[in-house]
Amino acid sequence: MDNAAHADQIWNVEWTSSNKVISVSADGTAACCTEKVVLNSVEGTVFLWDLETQGIVAKRETFNREKSGESAFSVSMHPSGGSYASTGNGGIAFICSTGLDKFGEVQSKLTPTRAKFGMCVKHSPDGKYLALSSENGQLSVFDLATQQLSVTYASHAMCVRSLAWSSDSQLLLSASDDKRLLLHDLRTPPPISQGGHPRLGAGAVAAFSGHSSWVLSASLSSDGKLAASGSSDKHVRVWDIGARKSLAVQQHAGEVWGVSWRPILAGGGNTFVTGGEEKAVEWWSAPEHEFMCINKNVSLINLAIRNAISFQDLYRYQYETR
Incomplete structure (x- = not known):
C-alpha cells in the first residue's frame, strides 16, 4: 500500500517497535525510541517530538556553534x-x-580520523556502540562506555549515506555513493594497531552490488537474513545476506531515500516500508523471497511544523497498523 499524503519528498522512514511508522518530509531525518522521536531540519534545528501529545516538547538550534x-x-x-x-x-x-530542561546540551564529543562531514550516525540496538559514516567513505565505530574509537573501516571508495545494524548489534551494513552495500562483522578481529593509531578494520565480510547509482538507504531485517536498500536509480532491492545476492528488485517513480524493516517485536518481520521522491510511504512484504506491495488499513496523523529560520514546512506522519 502506498500513502501519497506528503506534500514533498520523503527523506527518511522508521518502523518502531510499538508498530508505528514515522516518516519525515523535505527537510528532516528521524530517529525513534519508545514514545518520542528526535528529528532534525535541513538547516540544523533538532526537535524532540512526543508521539502521545503529538507535538514538539523541546528543540535545539545546532547551527548556533x-x-x-x-x-x-x-x-x-x-x-x-x-x-x-x-x-x-x-x-x-x-x-x-x-x-526537557537540557535538550540538545552536548555531553561529550566523539572524533573520528580524517572526516570532514558526518553523513549518518546510528546507535547499535544494545546501546553499546555508535556508528558514524563520513563523506570520504570511512566508517567509525565508537564504544560508548569508554567513549573511545573502537574500530575504523575504509572499505568504501565514496560517501556513505546510510547505516544499519543487525538486531544482535554484531553486523553493520553500509550504503554508499559507490553503488555498493557492504557488511561488516564487529566480531572479526581487526589488525593490531601500531603507534597508537586507531585500528583499521579487516574490511567488509560481504559486498552487495546491483544498483546503478548512489545507494541512499539501507535496513536489515530483524532476523538478519534479508536486507533492503533504496537508491537514486529509483529502485528498491531485497538482498539475501547468506547467499550474498539480490532476491528482488522493484522500480519506483523517484529516488528512494528511506527504507526500514518491521521490528520483530511488532511481529511479521518480513515487512518493510520505503519513502522518497514519490512523496508516498509504501508498504512491502517479502514472503518466501517474493516482492509485493501489501494492503493494510492505517490511521494517518498529519502534523506540520513551521520553521522560524527557513520558513519551510516539516511534516511528520504517523501510521499505525491495524
Missing part, C-alpha cells in the same frame, strides 16, 4: 532514550541530552 557545536545533519536516539547523537559539518559525533 557557540551553544551546540556544528550543525546537525543526521541524528540517532540512544535505545534508552536518555540521549541522542548528532553529526554533520566537521565530522564529529556529539552526544546530547534528551532531557
Whole structure:
C-alpha cells in the first residue's frame, strides 16, 4: 500500500517497535525510541517530538556553534532514550541530552580520523556502540562506555549515506555513493594497531552490488537474513545476506531515500516500508523471497511544523497498523 499524503519528498522512514511508522518530509531525518522521536531540519534545528501529545516538547538550534557545536545533519536516539547523537559539518559525533530542561546540551564529543562531514550516525540496538559514516567513505565505530574509537573501516571508495545494524548489534551494513552495500562483522578481529593509531578494520565480510547509482538507504531485517536498500536509480532491492545476492528488485517513480524493516517485536518481520521522491510511504512484504506491495488499513496523523529560520514546512506522519 502506498500513502501519497506528503506534500514533498520523503527523506527518511522508521518502523518502531510499538508498530508505528514515522516518516519525515523535505527537510528532516528521524530517529525513534519508545514514545518520542528526535528529528532534525535541513538547516540544523533538532526537535524532540512526543508521539502521545503529538507535538514538539523541546528543540535545539545546532547551527548556533557557540551553544551546540556544528550543525546537525543526521541524528540517532540512544535505545534508552536518555540521549541522542548528532553529526554533520566537521565530522564529529556529539552526544546530547534528551532531557526537557537540557535538550540538545552536548555531553561529550566523539572524533573520528580524517572526516570532514558526518553523513549518518546510528546507535547499535544494545546501546553499546555508535556508528558514524563520513563523506570520504570511512566508517567509525565508537564504544560508548569508554567513549573511545573502537574500530575504523575504509572499505568504501565514496560517501556513505546510510547505516544499519543487525538486531544482535554484531553486523553493520553500509550504503554508499559507490553503488555498493557492504557488511561488516564487529566480531572479526581487526589488525593490531601500531603507534597508537586507531585500528583499521579487516574490511567488509560481504559486498552487495546491483544498483546503478548512489545507494541512499539501507535496513536489515530483524532476523538478519534479508536486507533492503533504496537508491537514486529509483529502485528498491531485497538482498539475501547468506547467499550474498539480490532476491528482488522493484522500480519506483523517484529516488528512494528511506527504507526500514518491521521490528520483530511488532511481529511479521518480513515487512518493510520505503519513502522518497514519490512523496508516498509504501508498504512491502517479502514472503518466501517474493516482492509485493501489501494492503493494510492505517490511521494517518498529519502534523506540520513551521520553521522560524527557513520558513519551510516539516511534516511528520504517523501510521499505525491495524
